[in-house]
């Protein structure tokens with residue numbers, strides 16, 4: 001579904017953030033990227049969704065293949081129409097608009113379809129949002145705002161969702177709820193996902209494949225069961241040491 005082949009990424013031609021970076025996301029699977037703050041995980045998502053040029057970032061070498069085509073030079077709104085959507089860190093919803101209007105705006109922006117189509121289907125995954133459809137998005141809890149950010153992406157009927165830190169700042173119970181929804185979307189919609197997450201335990205609960213990123217490079221990769229059995233991962237990521 002997505003192959004990132006040997007890319008080098010710089011910001012402002014100065015700091016090299018990704019160095020010979022390669023990963024792949026198989027169709028229908030959730031792939032997790034784990035690693036310390038600043039390792040370059042968010043930059044991987046920005047490279048894949050076409051956001052780097054907006055931040056003065058550059059892919060120097062290598063290629064990114066989505067659904068069989070190179071997307072190295074493709075702009076974010078065109079990628080969304082092809083089925084690749086990015087749910088960015090920090091959620092970025094329209095705080096002054098209602099929940100429903102956020103979803104209507106996303107329908108039009110991401111698909112070009114008449115505003116409103118597909119919203120009822122998306123609500124089946126997020127009943128909390130349906131209950132709060134007329135509420136201002138800025139008044140939602142952090143977890144509900146994360147749900148809204150995910151719901152907006154789902155409106156595009158994506159093939160691949162890039163999901164950046166869905167657990168950020170959320171209470172453990174809400175993290176469980178969000179990850180249960182992620183698993184259900186993956187299972188029922190057959191959407192592939194590339195997930196950046198600090199909470200390794202939550203990430204492992206929904207993922208099939210994982211990559212550990214350090215200093216702009218993949219240092220370990222494997223199926224989730226292999227990674228869970230790895231002593232370093234148990235010590236440094238699962239707190240079992």
Ligand code: ATP
Nearest residue numbers: 011012017035036037038039040041042043044055
């Ligand atoms: P985090 O979990 O904190 O988001 P990360 O692994 O996702 O970390 P990135 O956000 O990809 O890491 O950042 C990797 C490096 O690139 C960091 O050193 C960061 O300071 C730098 N960086 C990120 N964005 C920019 C930018 N727009 N301009 C310059 N440098 C940047």
